[in-house]
Amino acid sequence: MEHVIRPVCAEEWAKVRELRLAALQDPLSSIAFLETYESALEQPDSFWQQRTSTGAAGRDVIQFVAEAPDGRWDGTVTVLVERVGAEPRVGKAAIVEQTHVVGVFVRPEARGAGLADELFRAALEWSWALDAPAVERVRLIVHSENRRAEAFYRRIGFVLSSDPTPVPENEMEREYEILRPRAPLND
Template sequence: MRYEIRPVAPAEWKQSRALRLEALLDPVASVAFARTYDEESAMSDDQWRRRASGEGAQQVVAVRVGGDGDEWVGLAVVVAERADYYSINSVYLKPEVRGSGVAEKLFAAAIAWTWDRADRVHLWVHEKNPRAQAFYRRLGFRPTGRTMASPLDAGYTEYEYALERA
């Protein structure tokens, strides 16, 4: 199986929306994302177009190529929250490609995009998501010591991780 990792083009907003909404229905969505399916499915087409436009953010997609056509199987978004603060958000891989190495390639592309703009990239991870925590550590991300209440349930904590450019 061959996978292509590339930026999302603005004209691909419908595919981006479909994969994001699929992600929000995943059984682990409550510990992986800061928004809900109901919130994002109510967004207008214009909001989805802006999200895919690359303005202040870069979406990176993993596409399974060949066979019966191309299929979007993974997505990560780097957001420029401030001039000096870039964060990776909205990471999702379809269950059948998890553990295949696609996540590493998706992150490599997201991080490479960030290095053209900053020397550090951040992300937040839910306390009940040890698989993601282990993956981020394996990539070199380390806890910063900053925490916040989980956006979907303030009874849980999210931890900030960061990766410094070597």
Template sequence: MPEVRRIRADEASAIRELRLGALLDPAADIAFLETRAQAAARDDDFWEDRAVSGATSERVAQFVAETDAGLVGTVTVLRPEPGAEDYFGRANPSGRAQMVAVYVADDHRGTGLLGELFAAGEAWAAGLGSAEFSLDTHVRNMRAQQAYRKLGYEPTGRTIHGPIGLEIEMLKRP
């Protein structure tokens, strides 16, 4: 089983390659808010800033799954200030963390790795005071919805019109 851990500040190149790989997934157009071309066009400073913040911030943390061959999965956890607007313009409720940028390489799906990534991210956020966790997924991304339900996330009934279409909000209260 891959090792699940928080990224290190010096892993900009590795997280760039993981993101570019994720954006090749057949469901990428209903799973991510950017295209592969957009991600590929980002400069080194962008990836370095992302690695440093994902490794050291108390507002964002990126968790990865690593094998001898490299990174094979990721989830990023956002802990915005209460009331701050998120990527869809919603005010963040106090005590809520958001799970975003979720990806597990095809050959590692169905192994429990997604659960390990989420457990690591949820434990980190809970340790800083988050009492519930949310995520958004495209209404047509049934594979993701099923996986998130297995992890305890349930639809809230709230939908959001985002840049890639209609998304549903899912929530977990441990």
């Protein structure tokens, strides 16, 4: 693979913005992301600077990108730390120490080259390396109609955790929590 998978740097906020806007134009963005292209487009530079700075710090949040040899970013994934007793970032409060994967995106022209696998490898390695206390599982939320994403997550070892729950904005739609428990060290 020619891409480098790495965390973002704080000064790369304009590239974070460009990739997020591209993700929000994907045909499945309405069931994959919690924001719209229009709302993201309206955000000031200071929003993107803060978002990127937080993702670059790598403490409670980290954002990884897949960077092509020419510098183009072709994919991204963000990992949020969710500690027991802390206010939930998304959905229900954590019942075990966990991370939550969000913002998963690979540009259509880069799909099928293994970038999503490599981005998730970085996300999982980072999650499993956390301690004090150690993360017991990695989770994400997938819309019941996002079959492409669900198939990928299942292929890399995630399993559905429960019955579907209603999507807050549309009680007729459903989403699932999907989990990957900590695996033995030979993972």
